[in-house]
Structure formats: C-alpha cells, structure tokens
Amino acid sequence: MAKLSIALWNVNGIRAVGRKKALRWVDELQPDILGLQEIKAEAEEFPDDLFEKSYRNLFVNASSAKKGQSGTALYTDIEGIANCCSEVDILHEGRINEFYFENIAFFNVYFPNGKRNDERLAYKMAFYDRFLARIETLRRKGKSIVFGGDLNTAHRPIDLARPKENEEISGFLPMERAWIDKLIAAGYIDTFRYVHGDEPDRYSWWSMRTRARERNVGWRIDYLFVSDDLKQNIVDADILDRIEGSDHAPITLTLSAP
Numbered sequence: 001m002a003k004l005s006i007a008l009w010n011v012n013g014i015r016a017v018g019r020k021k022a023l024r025w026v027d028e029l030q031p032d033i034l035g036l037q038e039i040k041a042e043a044e045e046f047p048d049d050l051f052e053k054s055y056r057n058l059f060v061n062a063s064s065a066k067k068g069q070s071g072t073a074l075y076t077d078i079e080g081i082a083n084c085c086s087e088v089d090i091l092h093e094g095r096i097n098e099f100y101f102e103n104i105a106f107f108n109v110y111f112p113n114g115k116r117n118d119e120r121l122a123y124k125m126a127f128y129d130r131f132l133a134r135i136e137t138l139r140r141k142g143k144s145i146v147f148g149g150d151l152n153t154a155h156r157p158i159d160l161a162r163p164k165e166n167e168e169i170s171g172f173l174p175m176e177r178a179w180i181d182k183l184i185a186a187g188y189i190d191t192f193r194y195v196h197g198d199e200p201d202r203y204s205w206w207s208m209r210t211r212a213r214e215r216n217v218g219w220r221i222d223y224l225f226v227s228d229d230l231k232q233n234i235v236d237a238d239i240l241d242r243i244e245g246s247d248h249a250p251i252t253l254t255l256s257a258p
C-alpha cells in the first residue's frame with residue numbers, strides 16, 4: 001500500500017444518513033478506512049445501500065448501555081485485528097473501534113460529551129485520561145498510533161467561531177483544552193493544523209437549531225491525530241465541510257506508507 005487514506009464522520013444516526021443518501025461520497029473518495037461515530041444502531045439495522053463500494057470488513061461497536069445511542073463502525077479492506085477497547089469505554093457505550101494492522105494501532109473514537117451535567121463532564125475527563133494511557137502503553141510497545149473522531153472539544157480560540165461566548169461551556173472549558181495540550185505535548189500531531197496551519201473559519205460541527213452552518217458559526221471538534229513517528233508520513237488532512245447530512249462534516253487524512 002503506497003498510501004493509507006482515512007475518512008471519519010460523526011453521522012448523527014446511520015439510518016438517517018442512509019435515508020438522505022448522504023454517504024455516497026464514499027464511492028468517489030474510496031478511503032482505505034472509513035470510521036463512523038454516533039451510529040445509533042445495531043449492525044443489522046444498517047441500510048444496505050449507504051454506498052456502492054463493498055468493503056471486506058465491517059466492525060460495529062453498538063452501545064450495550066443504551067440502545068439507539070452512541071456507537072461506532074469501521075469499514076476497511078485491510079486485514080487486521082479489531083476490538084472495542086472496553087478498558088477505556090467502561091460504560092460500554094460503543095465509543096471505540098480499535099484496529100491493529102501492520103505496525104499501526106488505529107482508533108475510531110466517539111469521545112463523551114460533557115454538557116449534560118458535572119457528573120458527565122467528570123466521566124468525559126476520565127475517559128480522556130484512560131484513552132491517553134491506552135495509546136501510550138501501545139506506543140511503548142512499539143506501535144505507531146493513528147486515532148480520530150469526535151473529540152467534543154475545540155482546542156484553541158481559532159477552532160470555534162465564538163470563543164469568548166463559550167469559555168464556560170463544556171467543549172471549550174480550560175480543563176478540556178488542557179487535555180489536548182497534554183496530548184500534543186506527549187507527541188501526538190493534530191494533522192489538520194499540521195497541514196493547514198492557523199487557517200481560520202474551518203469547522204467540523206454546527207448547531208442544527210440555529211442554522212449555524214449557513215453562517216459558518218461552528219466548532220472544530222473532529223480531529224485525526226498521529227504519533228510523531230508518523231510525522232513525515234502525513235500527506236494531507238482536511239475537513240469535507242461541503243458534505244451535508246449530519247451536524248458534523250467528515251474529516252480525512254492521507255498517510256504515505258510507513
């Protein structure tokens with residue numbers, strides 16, 4: 001494989017996206033790995049006409065804590081080993097696809113939202129810490145790390161349209177942003193910023209209640225990170241912000257062969 005192409009999307013309901021025919025872009029992009037978050041369905045409930053491409057492998061991690069919520073799915077033709085990373089997702093909400101191939105540990109992750117209450121915010125922060133411990137353990141074992149999905153946090157003021165108005169809102173709290181600082185300090189690269197620098201007004205999520213997408217009043221809360229040993233392999237990273245069908249936009253990453 002000369003290059004590895006990855007596309008991730010919080011679909012906000014796989015059945016809703018199916019009805020909208022909103023995943024047809026997959027046939028044009030043909031990513032080697034397609035990761036979906038917030039699928040809100042069991043594997044048998046997936047529409048069979050999401051796209052024409054037929055992937056050899058589909059790994060679905062549906063929530064067993066509450067049916068019809070959260071959940072992640074991973075499509076790929078790559079042969080590897082998949083699991084659900086239950087030591088991080090301790091409430092079994094279907095938040096992670098963990099996939100090993102070659103020397104890479106790949107994670108498609110739907111990180112918790114902390115807006116509901118203080119207890120949920122505390123769970124989000126603990127989830128962050130468990131996840132970082134998990135990937136650090138794998139890196140010490142010699143694995144290269146690639147992970148991404150909906151982090152539910154905007155890192156810096158450039159990553160949301162109205163930072164001052166949201167300083168006390170979960171998703172832009174100092175403690176949440178500090179965890180991303182800690183992640184980067186540990187040697188993980190925000191691939192979008194690596195490629196695009198401080199390009200402004202690039203967001204991946206918009207509130208559906210306020211028609212925010214039309215005005216581009218958004219947040220960049222979806223990310224793809226790589227461990228720094230893969231820095232020289234980063235070819236491109238982007239946000240496919242013209243693709244509609246969810247309150248999130250898909251994100252992409254292309255790596256040259258490690």
